[in-house]
Amino acid sequence: MTPAERNRIEALARSERPLIICDIDEVVLEFVSPFMAFLESHDHELRTDSFQLTGNVYFKKTGEPADKATISEFLERFFNEHDSWQKPAEGARETLATIEAKHGVDIVYLTAMPPRHHARRRALLDRHGFPHPMIATEEAKGAAVATLIRHHPRRPVAFIDDLPPNHVSVLETVPDALALHLMAYRPLRALLPPMPKGVRTVESWAEAAEAIAEHLSNLAC
Incomplete structure (x- = not known):
């Protein structure tokens, strides 16, 4: 990760705005x-x-x-x-841009990938119109989320990922996070193990946007 990207992550961690954390493979990009x-x-x-x-x-x-x-x-x-090889998942780019503009949220990409591939994936995201900061890690995703909210632990969090263990890790760190399961490749969905308690399955990015809007609206009440 370049110093500039580290600075973007640090600035994001200091923000109090709602935080949308997106997995990349099968969520933002097809895998x-x-x-x-x-x-x-x-x-x-x-x-x-x-x-x-x-x-x-x-x-x-x-x-x-x-x-x-x-x-x-x-x-x-x-x-x-x-x-x-990889292309954007259907609806990901447009929906994230709309969520960001409409709800004033921060967005970060959190990918389970060896950090040595960070530069190549960063360039790929930029090329496809995903400009937000990115973290590549082989550690549990809950640890990365804890770092992102360390300055403001009560900020609203929505976490979007395709794998149950990642949801378990994040919900252990942020129990009141909105946890959304989304998978671009539909034929594999039926083979997944059951989703952990508290995880909501959404069929598309449009449905994810509705869930996020509802979650933020409920927090504002």
């Missing part, structure tokens, strides 16, 4: 579809038999499953060139 295309380009395929990568990536010519080390290598190679 599953581009990763499938990437695997196809390397003679492999992802079968959505269950909600995991290990055991579901196969070598197309033999039908043999790829082992964990091979999948890790594919993920690293994908992140090294993901800016050539």
Whole structure:
């Protein structure tokens, strides 16, 4: 992370405005579809038999499953060139711009990705019209959220993510946060484990915007 980006994060942490925290993969940017295309380009395929990568990536010519080390290598190679594959999730850019303008919120992107890929993903977000600060971390997301609200722990928080464990981590840190589950790749939704208590599933960015507006309105009453 550059010093300039660190300064943006620090300024955001000192703000008292409502905070919208967005995951990137499968929330702001498509991930599953581009990763499938990437695997196809390397003679492999992802079968959505269950909600995991290990055991579901196969070598197309033999039908043999790829082992964990091979999948890790594919993920690293994908992140090294993901800016050539990933596109915005439907409605993400326009909806976030509307939420920001209408409700006067702060927005930050929080992605579970090795920090060494920060610059490439930062450039990709900028190219697609997502100018807000970004944090890349391999730590629990609740720890990053705690840092973001350390100056104003009572500021309203909405957290949007596709994975149940991330919601658990954040709700342990901010129990009264609005937790929204959103996933761009619909075929995988049925394979997800149950959402943790307190997490609301939304089917689209339009529905997420309605939930955020309702949440902020209730807090203002």
